[in-house]
Amino acid sequence: MVTIDIVPALRDNYMYLISDPVTKIAAVVDPVEPEQLIAKAAERGVEIQSVLTTHSHWDHAGGNNKIKGLVSTLTEIYGGVGDGVEACSKEVDHGDVITVGNIKVTVLATPCHTQGHISFFIDQQENVEQPAVFSGDTMFVGGCGNFNGGTPEQMYHSMCKVLGKLPPKTLVYCGHEYTKRNLAFAAYAEPGNLKIFNKIEWCNKVQCTVPSTIESELETNPFVRVHVPTIQQFTKETNPVQCLFRVRKMKDEWGKTH
Numbered sequence: 001m002v003t004i005d006i007v008p009a010l011r012d013n014y015m016y017l018i019s020d021p022v023t024k025i026a027a028v029v030d031p032v033e034p035e036q037l038i039a040k041a042a043e044r045g046v047e048i049q050s051v052l053t054t055h056s057h058w059d060h061a062g063g064n065n066k067i068k069g070l071v072s073t074l075t076e077i078y079g080g081v082g083d084g085v086e087a088c089s090k091e092v093d094h095g096d097v098i099t100v101g102n103i104k105v106t107v108l109a110t111p112c113h114t115q116g117h118i119s120f121f122i123d124q125q126e127n128v129e130q131p132a133v134f135s136g137d138t139m140f141v142g143g144c145g146n147f148n149g150g151t152p153e154q155m156y157h158s159m160c161k162v163l164g165k166l167p168p169k170t171l172v173y174c175g176h177e178y179t180k181r182n183l184a185f186a187a188y189a190e191p192g193n194l195k196i197f198n199k200i201e202w203c204n205k206v207q208c209t210v211p212s213t214i215e216s217e218l219e220t221n222p223f224v225r226v227h228v229p230t231i232q233q234f235t236k237e238t239n240p241v242q243c244l245f246r247v248r249k250m251k252d253e254w255g256k257t258h
Contacts, residue, residue: 002019005019007036015037018105022101026041029053056079061079078098080093098120117138119163121133140179141172142212185258186221189230
């Protein structure tokens, strides 16, 4: 079965090693500190052939040139169309399929945090027991990325129409460990949501909170709960796009004092 190794980097980033045990071929996601991923690949006995870059920010793409120089088996560095990913050799867009050994990885366009931000989805297939998505800085556990130059419409589409529509059991591997603060705000937004408090209790017992699941995010993440009356009451917005935008603004304000 496909294996996914979570490799922490920098202060709170996550990198990932995706390995096909049949072909012994692997891909890495956002290898900002590539030496750690190279060591993990050696431990797994797999050969890194591709880099999957979610977006162009230095803490995700900043190791691409370095890994290119360190790994002789590397054949492709993928990035989103127009995102300006460091050392990108092939730009990809929504619906494109990348192969990692025998594993098919589908590209999802999830723009807003950056204009060319993409996520990588591994659907259920031979040697894949449970679907998985690598959501970069679009969907976090309990939160979403800053809009930067993006629009509320883009983030709504990325979060609710693309990622939120994946199979409920899909594992969510995000780009940062922000969960405790995200869920603290979620509890502030929805103080009657017991699932949030149960997840906070679990978070306090572990160091790494990834992966989540799409099902859990739909139950606890205010940014994909913009159709739910409690979040609409919290924001005083019934339009889902404006509701999401308001959640983002309110979280930013909340963050100044918490």
